Amino acid sequence: MKKERIFHTARGYQMLNSENKLLTPSMEDYLEMIYRVCLEEGYIRVNQLAARLNVRPPSVTKVVKKLKNLGLVEYEKYGVVKLTEEGKELGQFLLRRHGIIEEFLKKLGIEKTLLRDTEMIEHDVSINTLKSIHILNKFLDENPDVIKKYKKFKEKFRKDI
Amino acid sequence: MKKERIFHTARGYQMLNSENKLLTPSMEDYLEMIYRVCLEEGYIRVNQLAARLNVRPPSVTKVVKKLKNLGLVEYEKYGVVKLTEEGKELGQFLLRRHGIIEEFLKKLGIEKTLLRDTEMIEHDVSINTLKSIHILNKFLDENPDVIKKYKKFKEKFRKDI
DNA sequence: AAACTTTATTAGTTGTAGCTAATAATTAAG
DNA sequence: CTTAATTATTAGCTACAACTAATAAAGTTT
Numbered sequence: 001m002k003k004e005r006i007f008h009t010a011r012g013y014q015m016l017n018s019e020n021k022l023l024t025p026s027m028e029d030y031l032e033m034i035y036r037v038c039l040e041e042g043y044i045r046v047n048q049l050a051a052r053l054n055v056r057p058p059s060v061t062k063v064v065k066k067l068k069n070l071g072l073v074e075y076e077k078y079g080v081v082k083l084t085e086e087g088k089e090l091g092q093f094l095l096r097r098h099g100i101i102e103e104f105l106k107k108l109g110i111e112k113t114l115l116r117d118t119e120m121i122e123h124d125v126s127i128n129t130l131k132s133i134h135i136l137n138k139f140l141d142e143n144p145d146v147i148k149k150y151k152k153f154k155e156k157f158r159k160d161i
Numbered sequence: 162m163k164k165e166r167i168f169h170t171a172r173g174y175q176m177l178n179s180e181n182k183l184l185t186p187s188m189e190d191y192l193e194m195i196y197r198v199c200l201e202e203g204y205i206r207v208n209q210l211a212a213r214l215n216v217r218p219p220s221v222t223k224v225v226k227k228l229k230n231l232g233l234v235e236y237e238k239y240g241v242v243k244l245t246e247e248g249k250e251l252g253q254f255l256l257r258r259h260g261i262i263e264e265f266l267k268k269l270g271i272e273k274t275l276l277r278d279t280e281m282i283e284h285d286v287s288i289n290t291l292k293s294i295h296i297l298n299k300f301l302d303e304n305p306d307v308i309k310k311y312k313k314f315k316e317k318f319r320k321d322i
Numbered sequence: 323a324a325a326c327t328t329t330a331t332t333a334g335t336t337g338t339a340g341c342t343a344a345t346a347a348t349t350a351a352g
Numbered sequence: 353c354t355t356a357a358t359t360a361t362t363a364g365c366t367a368c369a370a371c372t373a374a375t376a377a378a379g380t381t382t
Contacts, residue, residue: 024367024368024369025368025369026368026369026370055369055370056370056371056372058370058371058372059369059370059371062369062370063369077377078376078377
């Protein structure tokens with residue numbers, strides 16, 4: 001009888017997760033961006049990464065070192081950042097995850113806060129829920145009438161208030 | 162021409178938010194729980210709050226002090242925690258938000274990770290997206306056939322893999 | 323090759339959010 | 353009414369994740 005602890009704080013789950021999870025939310029963001037850029041350029045510099053993530057270079061140095069220790073990137077001091085095979089795999093997963101959440105929110109009609117909400121939510125969904133949302137996306141692709149009906153419903157809802 | 166900065170980290174958005182937002186994610190969890198319990202009991206003790214949130218009492222003392230400074234709870238040293246009018250309003254919002262996310266995930270068929278995912282996601286959705294999800298919930302209530310079709314689709318999907 | 327510019331790192335600070343260990347206040351029992 | 357048990361607080365520590373200021377390395381110019 002495995003006793004499952006029940007948590008009521010986001011932190012609680014993050015702690016639990018950190019036992020299984022390789023990366024902290026921030027490290028996930030960094031790796032996702034490294035993957036994005038390396039897909040096209042093959043490598044990225046500390047400088048560039050900082051600009052893309054809207055953080056300062058010293059913050060990047062720190063995180064890149066950690067990613068190196070985890071065997072996810074190759075990197076030497078004052079050098080360039082590249083992904084290892086493992087880093088590529090994880091990066092690909094992270095980018096896909098991002099895409100699934102983004103697609104779902106788009107289908108919901110989110111526009112203004114799309115990037116913001118995607119960035120925030122992606123770190124939080126379990127693989128379980130991610131799969132369900134992915135399936136929902138596929139379902140909605142095959143049943144475009146549902147989305148149409150939903151959008152109409154949404155419009156009506158807005159006018160009624 | 163208002164220049165909107167684009168962030169690619171969850172942190173980035175949290176920082177932005179903290180300018181508008183009253184509470185940090187952790188404070189939101191605490192207030193939500195205080196509200197839950199106060200609805201029935203009228204008050205809560207540091208001890209109880211710690212137990213319910215799965216944290217230690219010293220952590221509670223700290224947060225409760227902050228909530229007091231914000232005028233959300235009444236509380237004196239070694240005393241009992243109660244909500245102010247403002248605290249009640251915010252607490253109600255937080256509990257509703259929780260409910261909306263939870264309901265949506267339930268409709269998606271999430272079971273095992275329901276509480277976990279709800280706890281994690283609730284702090285991160287914008288009001289914008291929250292509203293859309295709320296409307297989606299209402300839409301699905303009025304169109305139960307859609308959920309039925311989705312569940313069937315999901316089953317098929319699982320078998321195909 | 324020396325001087326300047328760009329890029330990156332180190333050191334040290336801040337804020338959030340938890341923890342333990344030790345202490346203090348309150349409440350309950352003998 | 354004093355002791356014991358419960359409950360709460362303070363002080364000090366850890367980790368994450370950002371920041372600035374100062375320094376060091378690398379790359380360009382002239």
